[in-house]
Amino acid sequence: MPTLESGLILVKNTESVMEITLNRPDKLNALTAAMYWDLVKLLKAAEQSEDIRVVLFTGEGKSFSAGNDLVDFLNAKPGEPPAAAAFIDAVHDFPKVMVGAVQGNAVGVGTTMLLHMDLVVASEDAKFLTPFADLGAVPEAGSAKLMPAWMGYQRAARMLLLCEPFTAAQALEAGLIADVVKREELEATARRWAVTLAKKPPRALRESKRLMREAINKPLHEVVKEDLALFGELLQGDEAKAVIAAMVNKSKG
Numbered sequence: 001m002p003t004l005e006s007g008l009i010l011v012k013n014t015e016s017v018m019e020i021t022l023n024r025p026d027k028l029n030a031l032t033a034a035m036y037w038d039l040v041k042l043l044k045a046a047e048q049s050e051d052i053r054v055v056l057f058t059g060e061g062k063s064f065s066a067g068n069d070l071v072d073f074l075n076a077k078p079g080e081p082p083a084a085a086a087f088i089d090a091v092h093d094f095p096k097v098m099v100g101a102v103q104g105n106a107v108g109v110g111t112t113m114l115l116h117m118d119l120v121v122a123s124e125d126a127k128f129l130t131p132f133a134d135l136g137a138v139p140e141a142g143s144a145k146l147m148p149a150w151m152g153y154q155r156a157a158r159m160l161l162l163c164e165p166f167t168a169a170q171a172l173e174a175g176l177i178a179d180v181v182k183r184e185e186l187e188a189t190a191r192r193w194a195v196t197l198a199k200k201p202p203r204a205l206r207e208s209k210r211l212m213r214e215a216i217n218k219p220l221h222e223v224v225k226e227d228l229a230l231f232g233e234l235l236q237g238d239e240a241k242a243v244i245a246a247m248v249n250k251s252k253g
Contacts, residue, residue, distance in 0.1 A: 002041040006034035010060070011042055016053040016198035017191075018046045025061025028105060030069040036083035043090045053198040053205070056190055057100045057117065064101075064126070067108025084109060088141045091116040095206050097197050101190035102126045103183060112141035114176070115150075118209060119197075121190050123183040126168040128176065134163045149216065150175045201239035 001011065010021040020042055022029035046052045059065055068084060091098070091113055100113075100120040104127070111128045114120050130147075132139050139147070139160050147156035151174040158164045168180045181189050197205065207230055215223045 002038075002045050004038040004041065006032060006038050008032070008035050009038045009042070013052060015195050016051060017056055017194045018042065018049075018052045018054070019056045019058060019191075019194075022057075022059040022065055025059075025063075027069065028063040028066035029059045029061065029110075030066040030072075031084070031087075031109065032069045032072040033083035036087040040083075040086050040090045043094050047094060047096065053096060053200075053202050054194045055094070055096065055098045056194040057098065057113075058187070058190065059101075059103065061104075063104030063110075064106045065110030065113075066105060067110045084140075088113070088116070092142065095210065096202075097205055097209055099190055099194045099197070101186050102128075102177070103186055105129065107131065109141060111176075112139070112143045115141065115143060115146045119193055120177040121179045121181060121186065121193065122168040122171065122177050123186045124168055124180055125183060126171070126177075126180075127165045128159070128168075128171050129163070129165040130159045131163045133161055147176075201243060203237070203239055204234055207234065 001013075004011075008022070008024045010023045012019050020039065022031070022035070024030065024032075024035070043055065046055050088109070094116075097119075098117040100117045102114065102120060102122040104123075104125060106114065106122075106126060107129045108131065111130050114128075130139065130143065138144070143160065147160060151159075155174050159166060166174065166176065168177070171177045172180050179189070211223065211227055211230070218226075
């Protein structure tokens with residue numbers, strides 16, 4: 001495990017899942033530069049580890065994340081590496097599956113980081129807010145492309161231009177998240193998803209994620225050609241043969 005500097009990130013590895021918890025509840029898990037760099041280190045370590053197959057993001061306390069710590073942002077020295085940008089790059093480029101569990105407020109990057117995760121579950125009290133225009137800024141983390149593509153332009157404009165918060169129910173309807181559960185069920189649901197995913201053949205999972213993520217920028221005929229080639233290749237691989245052999249043996253009783 002890498003050495004973490006902020007003291008505000010918790011991490012535990014169990015059942016091939018790395019669970020990363022934002023642990024600054026007194027500030028609603030607002031992210032500092034040091035926290036961002038810790039997250040970058042952890043994602044790199046998870047990518048390189050053969051034991052870690054899934055990453056689960058959670059937030060301690062009432063809210064998932066209040067976004068960037070504005071005081072920390074204003075105090076950044078000119079010429080310092082942009083920690084938030086490094087984190088977004090790391091999340092976007094991460095090849096393994098990521099799951100997010102959101103309660104309370106998810107503000108700014110607290111929402112846009114979720115666009116780069118594969119499954120997000122939210123509690124009924126969750127709210128998603130992207131107030132970039134109100135702050136004199138613009139949408140970040142690719143949200144200007146991803147949110148209109150997923151939600152439709154008009155709903156994305158409500159969040160990115162009007163800066164309206166979306167409830168968990170609205171986010172589910174818009175396709176921003178995968179499910180809404182009661183607050184007391186949030187941790188168990190996210191954990192169950194992560195563990196279920198971690199038990200699947202790892203290369204099949206990574207390639208499936210890559211195909212889904214890259215398909216948006218490719219013509220359909222290219223996607224069909226690539227997935228058929230990969231399908232045949234993976235069926236001849238050790239992962240698929242082991243799974244199929246186990247299924248056959250089980251059917252024989």
